[in-house]
Amino acid sequence: MDDALRELYQEVILDHSRHPRHFGALADATHRGEGYNPLCGDRVTVYLHLDDTNRIKDISFEGRGCAISQASASLMTDLVKGRTIDEAEQLMGGFLHLVKGESSDALENVDREKLEVMAGVSAFPMRVKCATLAWHTMKSALEGGKSAKTE
């Protein structure tokens, strides 16, 4: 197997995709977003529970997709739980740079280390959308939630 492929499908990724963390609906979700990748037909739903201070008290996802999208969603839930919306969005910004192979200083070192497993995606441009689906869905959940709250 070539190095790029080994990097893409490393054990951490496969483990996350086989045993995704925070998988399933969140009963007391305050925000919810639907993500869809028309290229492959994959769907993901992201649930968030925000507390009064706009901190992500809990997060989960469900859906089906490729190993890359499932692993990325699983990693994301691990990483954003406990953060504020602003922190989560900054993390997302750094993640998007990472999977596109762009240099960025948006990520704290500790986050960079955890997300580094996804960096192999940058060698597979056709798969970047798989990696970013859950993150974009989280963002739309946060935005949709905001507008829903103002009603």
Added chain:
Amino acid sequence: MNVQLTKSLSFDVSAVRSQFEILAREVYGKPLVYLDSAASAQKPWAVLGAMTTFAETEYANVHRGVHYLSAKATRRYEDARETVRHFLNAAHADEIIFTKGGTEAINLVANSYLAPRIQPGDQIVLTTMEHHSNIVPWHFLRERQGAVLRWVDIGDDGALDADAVDAAIGPKTRLVAVAHMSNVLGTVAPLAEIVRRAHAKNVPVLADGGQGAVHRPVDVQDLDVDFYAFTGHKLYGPTGIGALYGKHAHLKSMRPFNGGGEMIAEVTRDKITYAEPPARFEAGTPPIIEAVGLATALDWLSSLDREAIADHERALLDHATSELEKLNWARIIGTAPGKGSILSFETTGMHAHDVATILDREGVAVRAGHHCAQPLMERFGVASTTRASFALYNTHAEVEALIGALHKAGKVLS
């Protein structure tokens, strides 16, 4: 078996392969194994060369100038129409309309033929194995004019039953739209029988020949089909061109879809009158170089033994099918009798995109996804499949490469 072997010997795959420059290339340091011809076929040098030579020596706009080159180009363009007529065995060349592809051909029928005939509640019969190109234009008529889509389901093996189509045709049916061959399952529709049943109820039939025209000789008069749409790029021809066959009486009754140059008889400040078909439906400068390329591709294909090609493709399909059946984590979707050389499968515990990515790194190009056939994916309860499609230039060694790469995918992912 011996008979089949003798027959396939009359088709020399290595001689054919040598006419496709791209098939000799490598990807990621591995020989290219191109199993995505159902999405788009590669083009032989005859086609590419004919387009270049035409552009270098005879090119000008058509039907306009009185000069030498315009006359030459017009002749080549109209010769191409005659070639398509011959390829489909249409009665008249003016029943052939050049379009930019199969999709545009179907949209032309939807807009120019069917839309003026649709009252709210009128029905369009289609099947669950259709490509989006033969679904979305009818959805437009549902959205805009209140047409009702009546879906005919296929069997669990992917076979389409003419009885089921017949049963769906009622007094309000205005058209039956059906794929000649499924781009996912390989299922070949019993088209002649469907046409016969539909005509018995005075309902016209449109066939989407995107795949069918590639793998089967088509005789529109024998089929008695009302409309037949196909595209050039799946037929070893260029992108940007396709054709619609329509019975003259239908075409004559249709208003144009696009307006512009070349499709009018007369334009004044107050009124317009339209040209006769096919010009009526070819507004603007058509894909002239592509028409020459398409005609060359059809001539090239017709110069080969198409029955031997069909045998060769069937042998590849049988080979791949029997190997795939040995993998307990792969499930073939579409096993209808007499199917064409398309092999779709679901991989348990592995997503089609992951499988296709690993195959790609082995040099094996397959399609993964919903194949623009989401109602079909829903029918089989899958989000996506992996699809290998076999064309005349594929070999048994490439089938082995596919299977070898699948074993690798299985090792990495499961």
